[in-house]
Amino acid sequence: MNRNVSTPFKGAALAVTAVLFGAAALAQGFAPAEPSNGKAAFDRWCAECHAAGIGHPGTQQLERIRGDKLSLLETRKDLEPAYIRYIVRHGQNAMPAYRPSEISDANLELIANYIGRKPVPAKKQR
Ligand code: HEC
Numbered sequence: 001m002n003r004n005v006s007t008p009f010k011g012a013a014l015a016v017t018a019v020l021f022g023a024a025a026l027a028q029g030f031a032p033a034e035p036s037n038g039k040a041a042f043d044r045w046c047a048e049c050h051a052a053g054i055g056h057p058g059t060q061q062l063e064r065i066r067g068d069k070l071s072l073l074e075t076r077k078d079l080e081p082a083y084i085r086y087i088v089r090h091g092q093n094a095m096p097a098y099r100p101s102e103i104s105d106a107n108l109e110l111i112a113n114y115i116g117r118k119p120v121p122a123k124k125q126r
Pocket residue numbers: 042045046047048049050057058059061062065066070073079083084087088092093094095096103111
């Protein structure tokens with residue numbers, strides 16, 4: 001009785017699969033797809049620290065310095081897009097700065113418009 005007779009073949013098959021998968025990943029350059037909107041871009045670069053709940057240092061630090069109501073970037077209405085762009089490019093205390101090679105201007109624009117204060121629509125002239 002030898003139930004393990006096929007094990008080396010399984011191992012070889014797994015190795016071949018791993019190599020093929022690696023080659024496919026290399027061919028794609030490991031580049032994840034570009035985010036298509038502000039929420040997707042926020043989720044990719046900011047949510048790790050600014051999502052809700054414990055374990056998100058951005059949210060927790062903002063709760064300490066700004067209070068509960070201003071701790072979550074996604075629900076704030078007071079942040080100017082220009083201020084958000086500045087913080088992202090320059091960093092602030094525990095928050096790192098991001099270069100355009102990491103977050104492009106276009107993606108930063110998506111994020112700033114997503115969490116930033118929306119312009120007040122002009123009143124209609126009578
Ligand atoms: C590694 C964690 C981390 C990441 C990733 C991160 N932040 Fe932060 N962020 C922080 C921390 C911590 C603070 C609080 C800084 C302080 O102590 O002043 C902060 C503060 C901010 C502030 C200032 C808010 C205020 O009330 O003044 C803005 C705006 C901000 N982050 C935007 C972003 C955006 C947009 C992204 C994604 C592009 C991002 N952050 C990614 C950790 C992070």
